[in-house]
Amino acid sequence: xxxxxxxxxxxxxxxxxxxxxxxxxxxxxxxxxxxxxxxxxxxxxxxxxxxxxxxxxxxxxxxxxxxxxxxxxxxxxxxxxxxxxxxxxxxxxxxxxxxxxxxxxxxxxxxxxxxxxxxxxx
Amino acid sequence: xxxxxxxxxxxxxxxxxxxxxxxxxxxxxxxxxxxxxxxxxxxxxxxxxxxxxxxxxxxxxxxxxxxxxxxxxxxxxxxxxxxxxxxxxxxxxxxxxxxxxxxxxxxxxxxxxxxxxxxxxx
Numbered sequence: 001x002x003x004x005x006x007x008x009x010x011x012x013x014x015x016x017x018x019x020x021x022x023x024x025x026x027x028x029x030x031x032x033x034x035x036x037x038x039x040x041x042x043x044x045x046x047x048x049x050x051x052x053x054x055x056x057x058x059x060x061x062x063x064x065x066x067x068x069x070x071x072x073x074x075x076x077x078x079x080x081x082x083x084x085x086x087x088x089x090x091x092x093x094x095x096x097x098x099x100x101x102x103x104x105x106x107x108x109x110x111x112x113x114x115x116x117x118x119x120x121x122x
Numbered sequence: 123x124x125x126x127x128x129x130x131x132x133x134x135x136x137x138x139x140x141x142x143x144x145x146x147x148x149x150x151x152x153x154x155x156x157x158x159x160x161x162x163x164x165x166x167x168x169x170x171x172x173x174x175x176x177x178x179x180x181x182x183x184x185x186x187x188x189x190x191x192x193x194x195x196x197x198x199x200x201x202x203x204x205x206x207x208x209x210x211x212x213x214x215x216x217x218x219x220x221x222x223x224x225x226x227x228x229x230x231x232x233x234x235x236x237x238x239x240x241x242x243x244x
Binding site: 004007008069074100 | 125126127128129130146147148149150151153171172173174191192193196197198199200220221222
């Protein structure tokens with residue numbers, strides 16, 4: 001991916017939700033964009049991976065066992081490895097995700113939104 | 123850093139240039155914000171680290187040996203490990219950087235802007 005990536009243009013290329021698209025790779029991490037809508041993400045844990053949620057547009061609630069973090073445009077939060085969490089978008093939300101390659105985005109939990117792999121956005 | 127981080131507010135907290143501030147950590151990487159102004163970054167290489175430049179505000183030219191990439195707001199580019207590069211801001215530029223912890227931001231090259239370590243932005 002030896003070219004500039006424009007985040008806004010990435011989002012113009014797809015409309016499906018809960019299907020992260022790879023837009024960059026560095027140091028074993030994927031940079032992905034995803035659209036979220038609806039309360040569909042189950043409680044889950046990534047045992048060995050920290051996960052970063054960066055809100056491009058919209059409002060995202062992130063729940064951990066004993067707290068709730070609300071993200072708006074231009075804000076991010078890093079869920080530490082081993083912490084049970086789930087995310088709930090308020091309406092339609094556009095996100096950038098940073099997480100290690102090969103991660104299962106719902107941990108060991110299988111849900112409607114679980115994907116076995118992620119597509120690269122061309 | 124178990125809280126939401128607002129990128130715009132981060133930039134309100136400092137005005138110095140070429141002094142990256144850590145605003146997050148995940149999977150051995152630092153997330154940093156930096157202000158750039160002036161043509162001060164020497165050609166350098168990171169042998170083992172990929173480096174991501176995300177432009178929040180302004181225009182940044184990234185030079186590799188045989189090409190030039192120009193980034194504007196909301197655009198990023200990943201310089202692959204082993205690739206000689208330098209960056210030149212057009213005016214004042216606000217950037218988010220993603221790179222492995224412990225990286226020397228000018229590689230083995232010592233320059234006016236070289237820092238031995240990075241501060242955490244509180």
